[in-house]
Structure formats: structure tokens, C-alpha cells
Amino acid sequence: MEQLAATAGLDEPRLRINGNRYEAPRLTRTTIPVPAPAEETVWDPDGTVLITGGSGVLAGIIARHLVTSQRARRLLLLSRSTPDEKLTKELTELGAQVDTVACDVSDRTALAQALADVPLTAVIHTAGALDDGVVESLTPHRLDTVLRPKTDGAWHLHELTRNMDLAAFILYSSAAGITGTAGQGNYAAANAFLDALAEQRRTEGLPALSLAWGLWEDTSGLTAKLTDTDQDRIRRSGLRTITAEHGMRLFDTATRSGESLVLAAPINPVRDGEGDVPALLRTLYPKAARRTAAGDASSAQWLAGLAPEERKQALLKVVRDSTAAVLGHAGTDSIPATAAFKDLGLDSLTAVELRNSLGKSTGLRLPATMVFDYPNLTALATRLDDLLDPRIPSTTLLAELDRIEQMFESVTFDEKQASTVADRLASALNKWQQISRPEGAAVVSLADADADEILDFIDREFRNPTV
Structure with a gap:
């Protein structure tokens, strides 16, 4: 598990752990000396x-x-x-x-x-x-x-x-x-x-x-x-x-x-906005100097850091540019913001390519059916904006709590781990109380609580917040 955790954040689509070695596939050039005519194998x-x-x-x-x-x-x-x-x-x-x-x-x-x-x-x-x-x-x-x-x-x-x-x-x-x-x-x-x-x-x-x-x-x-x-x-x-x-x-x-x-195969890779090529080609074509709208920052970081209205406009431009690119258009003049994807001629392959392009630009993991889930470019850009919004909606928080509760039902732990979990939950609850009830925040001790008591407290505190 520690080895897997160490791979988090690595920009490698394929990785193999071989003992203490981390191996990623790369292409290398094969140089073969040209033999003399008498040495030619026939x-x-x-x-x-x-x-x-x-x-x-x-x-x-x-x-x-x-x-x-x-x-x-x-x-x-x-x-x-x-x-x-x-x-x-x-x-x-x-x-x-x-x-x-x-x-x-x-x-x-x-x-x-x-x-x-x-x-x-x-x-x-x-x-x-x-x-x-x-x-x-x-x-x-x-x-x-x-x-x-x-x-x-x-x-x-x-x-x-x-x-x-x-x-x-x-x-x-x-x-x-x-x-x-x-x-x-x-x-x-x-x-x-x-x-x-x-x-x-x-x-x-x-x-x-x-x-x-x-x-x-x-x-x-x-x-x-x-x-x-x-x-x-x-x-x-x-x-x-x-x-x-x-x-x-x-x-x-x-x-x-x-x-x-x-x-x-002759290869002339198309570099992305950060001067990078597909991972498989990185040995052959080292990363060039990055040139993005945010200087040294990635385009995903740049988008997330924009003011709400600026981000919406920027995302719509990203969607239009990416759509034009995968359809082979010279520009976005023929890609109106309100155009329906089904009317633009996207098929399943170009939809996947568009998903990949938008995922690279935004840093988001997007479904392959994304293009067909939204009626037009503006609707998709709006959805991307929601996903990039740093403010987490309460529904997302509740969904995460549901997931944690489900984990409680199947988790295995020893006494030391149980104590650690209890401390972490107590810390999380105190942070929530400081946000939701800043006037009457009190330190909660769960060190001696059992699993049922912890679940009851989470349900009471998180499902009925005062905001």
C-alpha cells in the first residue's frame, strides 16, 4: 500500500511496481549500422x-x-x-x-x-x-x-x-x-x-x-x-x-x-499547452519550455484561480477550441456557443478525444459520455465550471459522509487504529462546529465513544447543520 501511495500524483498513465523499482514504458530509438553489401543478410x-x-x-x-x-x-x-x-x-x-x-x-x-x-x-x-x-x-x-x-x-x-x-x-x-x-x-x-x-x-x-x-x-x-x-x-x-x-x-x-x-513509424508529436508530449515519447522528446496563459502554472490551475465570471468565459472558450480541434476546423467561427454537439457531427471517437482534451485542460476526470450528457457547448462549459468551483456544495459533503458510514460497517481495526480514528473524527467535528456554530463551539471528546455513539453524533451534527 505504501508503494501505491507513493505513486499518487505521478503523471504516468501506465506504471509497474517491480520490487522497489517503479517502471514506466518509454520508446527509445534503435540505431542499426548499415552493413556492407557483402554482409547483407539474404x-x-x-x-x-x-x-x-x-x-x-x-x-x-x-x-x-x-x-x-x-x-x-x-x-x-x-x-x-x-x-x-x-x-x-x-x-x-x-x-x-x-x-x-x-x-x-x-x-x-x-x-x-x-x-x-x-x-x-x-x-x-x-x-x-x-x-x-x-x-x-x-x-x-x-x-x-x-x-x-x-x-x-x-x-x-x-x-x-x-x-x-x-x-x-x-x-x-x-x-x-x-x-x-x-x-x-x-x-x-x-x-x-x-x-x-x-x-x-x-x-x-x-x-x-x-x-x-x-x-x-x-x-x-x-x-x-x-x-x-x-x-x-x-x-x-x-x-x-x-x-x-x-x-x-x-x-x-x-x-x-x-x-x-x-x-x-515516423513520429512528429504534437505538444500540449505545457510543452509536453504523450508519456510514452518523453525520452525521445523532452519537455519544452511551458507556455500557458498562466505563465509557469498549468492551465488547470489557471482556470481554477480565475474569478467566477472570468472562469465561465474561459471554459466556454476551452470547450469551443477543443471541439473545433477534434473536428478538424481551422477556428471556432463554425462552432457557436449554443450549438448542440449532435448537430456538429461528433461521433463516439471524437467525443472521447474531446473528453480527453478537456480533461487535460481542466485537470478533471470526466466521463466518456460527457458530450452526450449535455445539450450544447454552453451547458457543458457550465458543468465544468461547477466542477472547478472551489466551494463544495453541501450535497457533496453529505455524499462523502454516506461513504464514510458505509466504510464503518466493514472496517477492521485494532485498538490503536480505533483511537486514531476517534481523534480524527473529533478534530473534524470541532472544525465543523467552528464553522456552523461559531458562537457556541465546544470541544467534543470521542476518545471513549463506541462506533454506534460516533455514528449517532455524526448523523446529528452533520445532517442537521445550522448555517
């Missing part, structure tokens, strides 16, 4: 390279690269959909022998049949699917849609090839599993599984690399439905698009890294 050209998701854009990019740069001669492309005949013809003209097989890699029996008697030298698993939505909207079916091609397929490949002498076992993962991406809880989980599988294989002495890609510039089946708002959201996350040429340079670097997991 997979056995007489072996077959298996590529899943074989009719997809990413499969095509890596297939061309393997044939032209790795001098691969034999490719086996597996896909649930119709083979890409144009790609097959192109690879054949480049001198490769290409076999295409219709196979769902999540079907272990079908996959085993497709791999029977094939002398594999490498496996590249690019298969995947999307079904985006916030966590509350995910159903078993929506989880299954995303997990089957990624996780089941990867696991079946692992089991069916573990006794083969492979030069490489490469899983196409995603930055979503590392950085987290709004509305992709199922996709993030699937890719985190791939990352963990690569680590497990390495501990077993098997080749493995999980490549966590960012967003590719080439439109694929996974990215074809991205809207301009989606693209803006990704840009604000700091991820920049990957060209096919750059992606293959990253591929070659990653395969020489000796790592089991590599995040392959």
Missing part, C-alpha cells in the same frame, strides 16, 4: 517466403521488396479473398515463382493443408481486419472479427512452423497496440498479442519480430474508410504516414535490429 533464395493477407496492399509492397532487394525467388501468398492477379503477374515478370492459395489463416486445418510439404524459409504475417468502436460498443462478434485473422492466424503459424528451420518469422503489428488509438480497443488488443507472441518465441530460441507499423500512405483495405476527421485524429497523435519506400527501409533496419518488437 534469406535462402531457394526457400519459400510465406506472406499472409496476400492480396492486400501491404503484402504487395513487401513481396515486391523481397523479390527486388532480398532476391527471393519463391513466394506463397495466402488470402481469404481473390488473389491479386496483377500483383502475381508483376512478381512473375520480376523472376519470382508465385503461388497463391485461398486460405483463412484463422482456420488451423486449412492453414496446415496450405503449408504441407512447402519448404518455408520465412513467414510474414500481414493479415488483419478492422471493426472500430469505443470499448462500450464492442461485442463478442466485433472482437472476433478483429482477433481471428490477427491472433488466431499468428498462433497457428507459430504452432505449425515452430519445428521448421526459419530464417525469419515476422508479424505485422500496429502502433495501436503500443500507443493506444481512440476507438480501436479490439485492434490494439490483437496487435499487443502479436507483440507478446514475438517475445515468447524469442525466449524459446525461435526467430521472431513484431513490426508495429504506423499509418501507411498507400490506401489499403484497413485504411480505405478513414475520413478526413480520422486522418486529423491520427495526425494529432503524432504519427506521420509511411511511404512504401520508407517502409521498406524501416523493414530492413528492423530485421537487422535483433529486437523482438520495433515500432516502425
Whole structure:
């Protein structure tokens, strides 16, 4: 408990306590020296390279690269959909022998049949699917849609090839599993599984690399439905698009890294109002000088310190600015203060992003449904103002007392702890009497009171205050 208490106030979304160590995840750069041509590793050209998701854009990019740069001669492309005949013809003209097989890699029996008697030298698993939505909207079916091609397929490949002498076992993962991406809880989980599988294989002495890609510039089946708002959201996350040429340079670097997991993505993080970047990137991008309306104070402290009327106006501006930002608007001209959120085009993903933005600005913990709980921007700003008001309403105090009473019913304590609790309660009651009855405040001694007497006194004094 002491270790947990020591973490209070730390600005770390993820933290692991390992003995006396406190560990927070950070990304670091991997620098790989470029080998001389004679040292370049080339997979056995007489072996077959298996590529899943074989009719997809990413499969095509890596297939061309393997044939032209790795001098691969034999490719086996597996896909649930119709083979890409144009790609097959192109690879054949480049001198490769290409076999295409219709196979769902999540079907272990079908996959085993497709791999029977094939002398594999490498496996590249690019298969995947999307079904985006916030966590509350995910159903078993929506989880299954995303997990089957990624996780089941990867696991079946692992089991069916573990006794083969492979030069490489490469899983196409995603930055979503590392950085987290709004509305992709199922996709993030699937890719985190791939990352963990690569680590497990390495501990077993098997080749493995999980490549966590960012967003590719080439439109694929996974990215074809991205809207301009989606693209803006990704840009604000700091991820920049990957060209096919750059992606293959990253591929070659990653395969020489000796790592089991590599995040392959150009990153240009967007700093917040305090010059900070997401926690995961803090080693790569140290905090810049803070620039806020309150000088060295955080925006949340600044807002809380304003006079009531100034705070209301400032909060309305914060809500309008944040709404315009998540919707990709250049300014707030198209975001009137009385506009209803439902008329502005916010969906569940942008609502979560708006919640996160407002939480960062105000320092408040806000519900994911916040945008849909209030009819318009002004109403939401008013609610934020209530939450930031330093004056605590009596209803809040009574609710806290209810919570304390419930704790009394289940608390366990020894004699020393009971005495300490009694002293603290006596001190709290004296403070309340000084506020509510300044003329007749009297010191109350509860050192010898039992639990029932304490509860009676609290109920009498706190539930019927004279103010």
C-alpha cells in the first residue's frame, strides 16, 4: 500500500511496481549500422517466403521488396479473398515463382493443408481486419472479427512452423497496440498479442519480430474508410504516414535490429499547452519550455484561480477550441456557443478525444459520455465550471459522509487504529462546529465513544447543520 501511495500524483498513465523499482514504458530509438553489401543478410533464395493477407496492399509492397532487394525467388501468398492477379503477374515478370492459395489463416486445418510439404524459409504475417468502436460498443462478434485473422492466424503459424528451420518469422503489428488509438480497443488488443507472441518465441530460441507499423500512405483495405476527421485524429497523435519506400527501409533496419518488437513509424508529436508530449515519447522528446496563459502554472490551475465570471468565459472558450480541434476546423467561427454537439457531427471517437482534451485542460476526470450528457457547448462549459468551483456544495459533503458510514460497517481495526480514528473524527467535528456554530463551539471528546455513539453524533451534527 505504501508503494501505491507513493505513486499518487505521478503523471504516468501506465506504471509497474517491480520490487522497489517503479517502471514506466518509454520508446527509445534503435540505431542499426548499415552493413556492407557483402554482409547483407539474404534469406535462402531457394526457400519459400510465406506472406499472409496476400492480396492486400501491404503484402504487395513487401513481396515486391523481397523479390527486388532480398532476391527471393519463391513466394506463397495466402488470402481469404481473390488473389491479386496483377500483383502475381508483376512478381512473375520480376523472376519470382508465385503461388497463391485461398486460405483463412484463422482456420488451423486449412492453414496446415496450405503449408504441407512447402519448404518455408520465412513467414510474414500481414493479415488483419478492422471493426472500430469505443470499448462500450464492442461485442463478442466485433472482437472476433478483429482477433481471428490477427491472433488466431499468428498462433497457428507459430504452432505449425515452430519445428521448421526459419530464417525469419515476422508479424505485422500496429502502433495501436503500443500507443493506444481512440476507438480501436479490439485492434490494439490483437496487435499487443502479436507483440507478446514475438517475445515468447524469442525466449524459446525461435526467430521472431513484431513490426508495429504506423499509418501507411498507400490506401489499403484497413485504411480505405478513414475520413478526413480520422486522418486529423491520427495526425494529432503524432504519427506521420509511411511511404512504401520508407517502409521498406524501416523493414530492413528492423530485421537487422535483433529486437523482438520495433515500432516502425515516423513520429512528429504534437505538444500540449505545457510543452509536453504523450508519456510514452518523453525520452525521445523532452519537455519544452511551458507556455500557458498562466505563465509557469498549468492551465488547470489557471482556470481554477480565475474569478467566477472570468472562469465561465474561459471554459466556454476551452470547450469551443477543443471541439473545433477534434473536428478538424481551422477556428471556432463554425462552432457557436449554443450549438448542440449532435448537430456538429461528433461521433463516439471524437467525443472521447474531446473528453480527453478537456480533461487535460481542466485537470478533471470526466466521463466518456460527457458530450452526450449535455445539450450544447454552453451547458457543458457550465458543468465544468461547477466542477472547478472551489466551494463544495453541501450535497457533496453529505455524499462523502454516506461513504464514510458505509466504510464503518466493514472496517477492521485494532485498538490503536480505533483511537486514531476517534481523534480524527473529533478534530473534524470541532472544525465543523467552528464553522456552523461559531458562537457556541465546544470541544467534543470521542476518545471513549463506541462506533454506534460516533455514528449517532455524526448523523446529528452533520445532517442537521445550522448555517
